[in-house]
Amino acid sequence: MADKAKEGDLDRDSSCIISLDETGRNPQTVSSVEITSAILAHVSINMDSHEAKLQKAHIIPRIVAERGVQGVAEALDTDLENGLTCDEEHLHCQRQASTFSLTPTPTPGFFIRILKACNDCTVWLLFLAAGLSIFFGINGMTDGLLCGFITISVIIVIVVQNMSGKQQPSEMPRKVIVKRGGHEKEVSSSDVLVGDIVSLERDCLVPADGLFVKSGESLRLELDDGSTIDANKPFMFYGAKVTGGSGGLLVTSVGTDTTLGQLMTQVTQAPVMNPLPAELDKVNTVLQIAGLLIPILILFVLFLRLKLGDEDVKSKLPQVKGKPDTILDAISKIFKNSNGKFSTLITTLTMSLLGVKGGVPYAISRGIDYWRKKTLFEKAFADQKPLAWLTMGSVSTICIDKAAWLTLNQPAVGKDSKETSKAIEGLKTAGVNIILISEDKESGLEAIALESDGLVIEGENFRNYSDEERMSKVNNITLMESCTPFDKLVLVQCLKKKGKRVAMVGGKTNEIPVLKEADVGLVIESYGSEMARESSDIIIRDCCFSFLVATVRCGRCIYENIRKYIQFQLSMTIAGMLIPTITTLSFGYSPISIIQLPWANFVSTFLGGLALMTEPPTYKLMEKLPLRQTEPLITKAMWRNIVSQALYQTAISVFFQSKGQIILGISKKVSETIIFNSFVLCQVFNIVNAREPEKKNVFRGIHRNPWFWVAVCVILVLQVAFIEIAHILIGNGNLNWVEWLVCLVIGMSLLATDWATKWTSECVMVWFSHIYGNHALA
Numbered sequence: 001m002a003d004k005a006k007e008g009d010l011d012r013d014s015s016c017i018i019s020l021d022e023t024g025r026n027p028q029t030v031s032s033v034e035i036t037s038a039i040l041a042h043v044s045i046n047m048d049s050h051e052a053k054l055q056k057a058h059i060i061p062r063i064v065a066e067r068g069v070q071g072v073a074e075a076l077d078t079d080l081e082n083g084l085t086c087d088e089e090h091l092h093c094q095r096q097a098s099t100f101s102l103t104p105t106p107t108p109g110f111f112i113r114i115l116k117a118c119n120d121c122t123v124w125l126l127f128l129a130a131g132l133s134i135f136f137g138i139n140g141m142t143d144g145l146l147c148g149f150i151t152i153s154v155i156i157v158i159v160v161q162n163m164s165g166k167q168q169p170s171e172m173p174r175k176v177i178v179k180r181g182g183h184e185k186e187v188s189s190s191d192v193l194v195g196d197i198v199s200l201e202r203d204c205l206v207p208a209d210g211l212f213v214k215s216g217e218s219l220r221l222e223l224d225d226g227s228t229i230d231a232n233k234p235f236m237f238y239g240a241k242v243t244g245g246s247g248g249l250l251v252t253s254v255g256t257d258t259t260l261g262q263l264m265t266q267v268t269q270a271p272v273m274n275p276l277p278a279e280l281d282k283v284n285t286v287l288q289i290a291g292l293l294i295p296i297l298i299l300f301v302l303f304l305r306l307k308l309g310d311e312d313v314k315s316k317l318p319q320v321k322g323k324p325d326t327i328l329d330a331i332s333k334i335f336k337n338s339n340g341k342f343s344t345l346i347t348t349l350t351m352s353l354l355g356v357k358g359g360v361p362y363a364i365s366r367g368i369d370y371w372r373k374k375t376l377f378e379k380a381f382a383d384q385k386p387l388a389w390l391t392m393g394s395v396s397t398i399c400i401d402k403a404a405w406l407t408l409n410q411p412a413v414g415k416d417s418k419e420t421s422k423a424i425e426g427l428k429t430a431g432v433n434i435i436l437i438s439e440d441k442e443s444g445l446e447a448i449a450l451e452s453d454g455l456v457i458e459g460e461n462f463r464n465y466s467d468e469e470r471m472s473k474v475n476n477i478t479l480m481e482s483c484t485p486f487d488k489l490v491l492v493q494c495l496k497k498k499g500k501r502v503a504m505v506g507g508k509t510n511e512i513p514v515l516k517e518a519d520v521g522l523v524i525e526s527y528g529s530e531m532a533r534e535s536s537d538i539i540i541r542d543c544c545f546s547f548l549v550a551t552v553r554c555g556r557c558i559y560e561n562i563r564k565y566i567q568f569q570l571s572m573t574i575a576g577m578l579i580p581t582i583t584t585l586s587f588g589y590s591p592i593s594i595i596q597l598p599w600a601n602f603v604s605t606f607l608g609g610l611a612l613m614t615e616p617p618t619y620k621l622m623e624k625l626p627l628r629q630t631e632p633l634i635t636k637a638m639w640r641n642i643v644s645q646a647l648y649q650t651a652i653s654v655f656f657q658s659k660g661q662i663i664l665g666i667s668k669k670v671s672e673t674i675i676f677n678s679f680v681l682c683q684v685f686n687i688v689n690a691r692e693p694e695k696k697n698v699f700r701g702i703h704r705n706p707w708f709w710v711a712v713c714v715i716l717v718l719q720v721a722f723i724e725i726a727h728i729l730i731g732n733g734n735l736n737w738v739e740w741l742v743c744l745v746i747g748m749s750l751l752a753t754d755w756a757t758k759w760t761s762e763c764v765m766v767w768f769s770h771i772y773g774n775h776a777l778a
Helices: 002-010 014-019 032-042 050-075 088-094 110-118 121-135 142-162 259-264 275-308 327-335 344-356 360-376 388-393 402-408 417-429 443-450 459-464 467-476 485-497 509-517 530-535 546-587 596-613 636-664 668-690 706-729 737-772
Strands: 175-180 183-188 197-200 209-212 219-221 242-245 247-253 397-401 433-437 455-458 477-481 502-506 520-524 538-540
Touching (some): 050 209, 259 485, 275 546, 360 388, 360 546, 360 596, 388 520, 388 538, 388 546, 397 402, 402 433, 402 502, 402 520, 417 433, 417 546, 433 485, 455 459, 455 467, 485 502, 485 509, 502 509, 509 530, 520 530, 538 546, 546 596, 546 636, 546 668, 596 668, 636 737, 668 706, 668 737
Parallel strands (some): 397 433, 433 477, 502 520, 520 538
Antiparallel strands (some): 175 183, 175 197, 197 247, 219 242
């Protein structure tokens, strides 16, 4: 407990660190021998132990009180006028093995991003398909060359799509001016050494912990309490921003040895990736494996027939007559038909892989941007981490610093307390708890906290609890007062251990570790320090507490729309993989060509994303509890819908390829065009079904989203134009109004399939609950 208490004292505000020694009494007299030995022992490159850091934090204020800043400079073997010597061996001894930095990582260059986007199994396989099609098209077969160039074009689209998200602007490392050997020198802030004399002016960030050294001058720091930094109050800490005046800094600690650096070492995790990309990666991996297995299956069948030397002319599979004389001849027979045309193997390979790659990341990023502008009215932004909005939708606890609370509840902004109370009740209804945090003892905040019948606790008591006591009380806390930055960090860590998703609203530099530890770190632009803003996930511009309710609602709306879009995208992708596979194995060719599938993917993916990602939130969205961390992205209801709709599209396509020509008395080209056109129209009604993954009435509220109708109309217009142009340029089958009506009926039947699937599922659930009880469905 004693160590924890020391740790808490160490991480207190600067006034607590610099004014008292470990016992809380005035600084004791320190001899010159003690000064030199203490400094050389604990400000050296061997500063690894926690006890050494504690001793250093207390010895420097004692030295300043006894002998002034000059005494510290002498012990550090530096000169207040000339700085460190320029001897490399001497500088090497001063250099600390620390790489601690809060500066955002610069964005990689354009070509680096290109290489990263191309480093994907699917992209390389598409390159292979393109190469094979070009190679076997060299002999004058235009089909092969056309397929090759189209595949390359698709790859370019994929690469651009992977790079379509907002890129964090590159940021050059901060430079500071130091004095070494009597001369001023510009160095990176990460290269500042213990003993350096750093020049500070307005808008500079303090690059390390240290002491003010320029007599007759003073500094004012960002978020300061109104006092100035001068010879009487010389202590400065890493991360503060100079807002006025000028002076020098004698560096006493750098990197992880600074007050902020030591607190950052207590953060239990690096910034965690939002669960959504991880879930999408899992789905994409499964689809990639399926996309690889399908061509392998076809290749195996073709090799088997080649080995047997099949002479059956009437066979509907690709003809591989005769046994090959050479390996090249065998490969040629696999990738070419007997009539010299392009084999369906490469077509199926390309289409299967294209089915894997959709516009999910692009559509999601555009949807996030849309709802941020529509719901939040540009009053907050998260350019560096746009997926933070999604995390806000699943937040169950919001910790708010006192200063942030006062900023969000300014009388001139939010108009009376009723608005704040209404916002708090709205968050409670949504299952979100509020915890107020103060470094002081505030009766005003205590009154607010007591209205919630929660637990009011002091930071020192919470710090001195055992782990078991903390975990037993943390869920009931509504106010923590008289707390240090270390106490705030422990509070967030305990909440996360209890399975909570935590958002932290702060803004001070010493709150950066808490902002990093929280699932979402929010900083108010008008209040937060520059380093806190850089370390946050979301920056709030609107100083109104009710804005937090809008942020949670925005996150939940985006997450629900993403689920709808993923259901639509997966059902289309799976159907797009199954149709060419089954038809190729059964009939020897796919009715959907290598040109048509990319078109269907492009039109449906991007315009379908526009339709579904702009769906407005439902009225009961804020009455639901936050999503559990263990809850999957794709629910059982979504899988039910995906499977049923993909199977319907596959079954109707295979049936029509088998019997369509006979039933309607049409040619093969017209039959193939009907199948392709029906596939695209199915996606239109698939978008409608995806609006309600669980409800049977998929048309409820459809009038509230004008972008939905725009997307549907554009898809239909583009599809009509594509059918006509393909007929003129390539010679595809043309459709009359009766055949268009057939396609429309096939597409609309997907609505009936969805309704029947959901009705059957409800009947089964009622039957199970009647037989086994409700607990059987849990």
